Amino acid sequence: MLLFREIWYLIQKDFRLEWRQRAALNGMLLYVGSTVFVCYLSFALRGGELPVPAWNALFWIILLFTAVNAVAKGFLQESRGRLLYYYTLVRPQAVILAKIIYNALLLLGLALVGFGVYAMVLGNPVQNSLLFVGNVALGALGFATTLTLVSGIAAKATNSSTLMAVLGFPLMIPMLLLLIKVSKNALDGLEMEASRSSLLTLVALNMIVVAVSYLLFPFLWRS
C-alpha cells in the first residue's frame, strides 16, 4: 500500500512541476501543432486531399516523434541532485511506475490535442471513432511504457538525445505496426471483432513492458 501512496505523491509532484514551468508543456503542444501544420501545408500543394493510408501513416509518425520528444525530457530534465533526493525518500519501483503513468497521461493529452488539430486541418476520415480513440489511448500507454525506461537508459549515457531515438525506435516498431493495423480498421469502419486479437496483443505487450521496467529499473537507478 505504501508503494501506491508513493506513486500517487510522485505523480502529483510531476504534474505540479509541469504546471509551474508551463514553458515545457506549451512547447510540446506547439510542437504537435506546428508539425501537423507543416504536414498540412506540404499536402496542400496537392489540393489538400490526403489518401486514407497516408493520413493514417502520417498521424502515427507525428505521434511517434511527439512521444519521443515528450518522454525524453522525463529523466533528462531531472537534475542529478534531485534524483538522489528521491532515492532517499521512495523506492525505485515507485519512481518508474509513477513516471510511466505520468508519461502515459501526458502523451494521451498530447495525442488527443494532436488528433483534434490534425482532423481539423486535414479532414477526419475515421468511421469507427470509439475504436480509433481507444487505439490512440493504447498507443499513448504503449509509447509511454516503452520510452520511459529507454529515456532512463539514455539519460545515463553521454549523447542522450540521439541515443533516445536510436534505442527507442526499433523497440517501438512492432507496437507501431499493430497500432497502425488497428487504426486502419477503425478508419475503414470495421467492427471491433476484426481488431480484437491485435488489441489483446497490444495490451499483453504493454503488460510485459511494464513488468520488465518494474524489474529492471532498480538496477538502472543504482548506477
Added chain:
Amino acid sequence: MKKNWWKALTVVLLLYVAVAGLLMPVPRLAILNETIRNLYFHVPMWFGMTFILVASVVYSVRYLRNPSVELDIRSHEAARTGILMGCVGLATGSIWAKYTWGTWWTNDPKLNGAAIAMLIYGAYLVLRSSFTDEQQRARVSAIYNIFAFATAMPLFYILPRLTDSLHPGAGGNPAFARYDLDNDMRLVFYPAVIGWTLLAFWLAQVASRIALLKQKVYEKQLV
C-alpha cells in the same frame, strides 16, 4: 579433451552438412529447384541467432545479479555473434529470394522482423560505445539487452504468424507442420541446425576469450 567434445561434434556435423547438403537427393519442386538446399544454411542461421541471443540475455541477467567483467564480456560477444548470424541469415535469405521470389528484398513480415532485430542490436552496440565508465557501460547495456529482448523478441515470433507471409508456416500455421520436409531432408536439416548453433557458441566463446585476454593485458599495462 572431455570438455571439448562438442567442438569436434561441430566440425563433424558441419562437414557432413556441407557434403551431404550439396550431394544428397532433394525433392524436385517447381521454382525452388536446387535452391532448396539453401534450407540447410539459411534456416539454421536463425536458430543459431535465437539461441545465442538467449545466451546473451542469460549472461546479462547473471551480470545484474552478480556483476563481473567476465559476464559482461560474454554477454557482449554473444550479442555480437548473434548479429553476425543474423547478417549471414539475411544475406543467404536475400540470395534465395532473388532466385525464387525474383527480388532481393520484399515487404514480408519475417524480413522486416529480422531487419528490426538487427537495428535493435545495432543500437545496443551504439549504446555500449557511448559510455566512458566501464562499470556503468556494463550495467546499462545489460539492462537494455534484457529490455530489448523481452519487449521486441516475442513479437518477432508472434507477428509473422498473425499476418500472411511468403515464408512457409505463415498465416496461423506452425512453421514445420506444413513443410513437406521429406525424410531425406530431415537427415541433413536437423544436424545442420545443431551444427550451426554449436558453431555460434564456439565463435562466441573464442571471441570472449580474446576479449578477456585483451582486458588482462590492459590491466597489466596499467600496473
